[in-house]
Amino acid sequence: MKKVDWYQDFVDFAYRPKEDDVVCLFRFEPSQGVSNLEAVGRIASESSAGTWTTLSNLPRNIERVKARSFEIKGRFVRVAYPIDLWEPGNMPQLLSGVAGNIFGMRALKNLRLVDISLPVAYTKNFLGPQFGIDGIRRMLKVKRRPVTGAVAKPKVGWDAEEHAKIAYETWSGGFDLVKDDENLTSLKFNKFEQRVKLCYRMRERAERESGNRKSALFNITGETNQMIKRAKLLHDYGFEYVMIDVVVTGFSSLQTMRNVCQDLGLAIHAHRAMHAAFDRNPLHGITMLFLAKMCRLVGVDQLHVGAVVGKLAGTPKQVLEIKNQMVLKTIKNLSPVHLQQQWNSIKPVFPVSSGGIHPGIIPEVLRIMGNEIVMLVSGGIHGHPDGTRSGALAAMQSIMASMDGIPLREYAMTHAELRAALEKWGRIRPE
Numbered sequence: 001m002k003k004v005d006w007y008q009d010f011v012d013f014a015y016r017p018k019e020d021d022v023v024c025l026f027r028f029e030p031s032q033g034v035s036n037l038e039a040v041g042r043i044a045s046e047s048s049a050g051t052w053t054t055l056s057n058l059p060r061n062i063e064r065v066k067a068r069s070f071e072i073k074g075r076f077v078r079v080a081y082p083i084d085l086w087e088p089g090n091m092p093q094l095l096s097g098v099a100g101n102i103f104g105m106r107a108l109k110n111l112r113l114v115d116i117s118l119p120v121a122y123t124k125n126f127l128g129p130q131f132g133i134d135g136i137r138r139m140l141k142v143k144r145r146p147v148t149g150a151v152a153k154p155k156v157g158w159d160a161e162e163h164a165k166i167a168y169e170t171w172s173g174g175f176d177l178v179k180d181d182e183n184l185t186s187l188k189f190n191k192f193e194q195r196v197k198l199c200y201r202m203r204e205r206a207e208r209e210s211g212n213r214k215s216a217l218f219n220i221t222g223e224t225n226q227m228i229k230r231a232k233l234l235h236d237y238g239f240e241y242v243m244i245d246v247v248v249t250g251f252s253s254l255q256t257m258r259n260v261c262q263d264l265g266l267a268i269h270a271h272r273a274m275h276a277a278f279d280r281n282p283l284h285g286i287t288m289l290f291l292a293k294m295c296r297l298v299g300v301d302q303l304h305v306g307a308v309v310g311k312l313a314g315t316p317k318q319v320l321e322i323k324n325q326m327v328l329k330t331i332k333n334l335s336p337v338h339l340q341q342q343w344n345s346i347k348p349v350f351p352v353s354s355g356g357i358h359p360g361i362i363p364e365v366l367r368i369m370g371n372e373i374v375m376l377v378s379g380g381i382h383g384h385p386d387g388t389r390s391g392a393l394a395a396m397q398s399i400m401a402s403m404d405g406i407p408l409r410e411y412a413m414t415h416a417e418l419r420a421a422l423e424k425w426g427r428i429r430p431e
């Protein structure tokens, strides 16, 4: 039969990636009857310059824009993409290629985008985080311990006044941050502007009474122009952050908001609702690691990475990999399932652990994650038998005990709030 496709022209095992190539690591499973070679040829072709059939004419540039699958190890393939394939500073365009059509190809039973290695020639066109870990710590005046925050629970239902009272109780119990939940934006019974105004007053009070810095992560998520308006409002009230649910908004508006936040001097707290729709199946989709790297590049200051022992999926290995990728300057090419990364001047992102954390498991979260995290404890403070403020105190006590290496039971003997929390929850791992 006459050859109709040129997929295998996109496989070259002799190829060595150039310093400014973008390299992707995929896990692939060919469909029945498809060879490895045919499968990896399609991955490189469809994500760069190829199509299903040979063509009668090709551009002069074809060799300069062709991706090449250059190494197969077991189910993993590495693909090198010439830098000229990518528009500088255009994150959606990168995704349309490396995370685009290839996921739907019939010839592939499963395909997972595991990791990406971005050359400095590519990263230099993105801002990265404005504040990073050091900047956030300076802003909040929190030196060594984890930064603490809580979401008002239930997720939605409180009116703005009730919400502000919960914020006040949270801050008064010693927490640094209060956070809106992912599905709380501006609702009929709790309008954004009203919530910000009332929390502003409560924050003044909590700061005056405690002598400590207090801040808030208001969820500005929505249509981009609406987000800009909300960010300006937060700036006018003297708040330090915006919270954006970055998967649902998409990278285009995140990039816009990163620019807006530069002008307003606001930090970005990135929530990641919906990520599990494409990162949970280990055989198909996109890893959270990949998504997290894109977030660091665009420039969020804080990103949810998982809590390991909390209610949401994620193994310690996966979560620590993401955490390292957020905080380190250089990631070495250590294993067959990792790519190297040089972040250069792109600042670190503060990793956020959240989801089902309570005082009884805080020591374990800190043992695994370390102190360089933002820890959100929500149900785990508002469910305290004596209320939110006691819950926040209990969580802070648990952090102090962990940092001083004192067993919780012992610390609880002299700390009533922690004692009550342990009586209710013990060490349960929520599911």
Ligand code: CAP
Pocket: 151, 153, 155, 181, 182, 271, 272, 273, 304, 305, 306, 307, 311, 312, 352, 353, 354, 355, 356, 357, 376, 377, 378, 379, 380
């Ligand atoms: C946690 C949470 C957060 C998730 C986000 C929730 O509440 O507010 O949205 O933790 O997940 O709605 O479940 P609790 P992740 O503290 O009461 O569990 O950090 O994994 O993105």
Ligand code: MG
Pocket: 151, 155, 181, 182
């Ligand atoms: Mg939530």
